[in-house]
Amino acid sequence: MRIGELAHRTGVTTRALRYYEEQNLLTAERSSSGQRHYAEDAVERIRLIRQLYAAGLNSKTVAELTPDVVDGRATPQLLQRLDAERDDLDQRITDLIRTRDRLDSVIRGASANMHTGARCPRIADA
Template identity: 70%
Template sequence: MRIGELAARTGVSVRALRYYEEQDLLAAERSSSGQRRYPESAVERVVLIQQLYAAGLSSRTIAELLPCVVDGRATPALIERLAAEREQVDRRITDLLHARDRLDSVLTAATANLRTGAACRREAAPRAR
């Protein structure tokens, strides 16, 4: 498939797909006219790359981990690295859950204030002297 079709099927911009190629995250064959051609498996790979980016991994880390994640080929060092990345994702999830809980508390209080007619007031920050 051509780059535009891959972009449409994955919801990723053409520019991002070119960046993935530059970072050795994605490979394309070239037609005789120089157009990129991707195999069907590129759709799943792009989705995986997007998931890893969303988890906070860098391009370099994704490039190192893709062989383990995609093909199951791994060295002990790569498995250790993957486990460390997973721990970081777990920490971010925990932090996000705490932030969500805090927002829920604020929403509950704000909703109660609306019912009672009390307004939420923004407190001014103390001025520096």
């Protein structure tokens, strides 16, 4: 499939796809005239890339974690990187849960007081 279809099927722009290629996150066959052609599995690869971006990784890190043309054998170094990123991610999840709980307690306090007309606890004190 060509770039437009891949873009449409993954919900990202063609500009983003070219950017991913520039960052070595994605490769493409080229037709004789120079147009990019992608296989089916590119769709899933884009999803993976987006997922890792959403997890806060930058393109360099994503490239390091997803070597796509090596022989499928993990090096100890790669394993170590994966482990480190997993732990980072875990820490961020913990922090976000804490933040969510803090929001929850503010919301509970505020909505309870809405009816009584009492003052709400200041969000900073939650």
